[in-house]
Amino acid sequence: EVQLVESGGGLVQPGGSLRLSCAASGFTFTTSGMSWVRQAPGKGLEWVSYISATSSNINNADSVKGRFTISRDNAKNSLYLQMNSLRDEDTALYYCARSYSGIYYGAFAYWGQGTLVTVSS
């Protein structure tokens, strides 16, 4: 069974930093592209970052470029999101999502339950 378990969320002041983690199991993590997708309270979904299986391809939404860094440790079956210079508008539930394989890598096949990040003074 595919499992994605996010952690690391919490309350942080504007300008602060936070590191999210996603522990993956039940599938071959080392061959799977992964993304972070967020959802502000009561709002829709927003793709944040993508990293390919070997970390050779990384893409970020303009809203987080220069502030967020996606990474992974295939030896630990883990995905990360380093979030710096946090803003009020970054407040959201952050989901870890596994990409479909091959040409469908832009489709999110499985999602975790999310970890809540609240940016507030």
Added chain:
Amino acid sequence: EIVLTQSPDFQSVIPKEKVTITCRASQSIGSSLQWYQQKPDQSPKLVIKYASQSIPGVPPRFSGSGSGTDFTLTINSLEAEDAATYYCQQSSSLPWTFGQGTKVEIK
């Protein structure tokens, strides 16, 4: 950035009725369009990929169609468990974007 516009924003439907949700892209995206179902307090679930391709484990009453700029998600014979918000998402070009969502309520 490709903008996806869904219609309607909200739909109230009686069980066993057919539901149709549309998603229009601001430019052609071929067939690179997914549909997700999100029930209250749950994470999203993929129900259709690449416009019309079914997903294992998803009931066959869910189907998708369309290409280019206009897409449709159809739920045949709606069941109570289908009450959710449905989102379309394009993977044709970065940044990947989502529609604003369509909430389906059971009457």
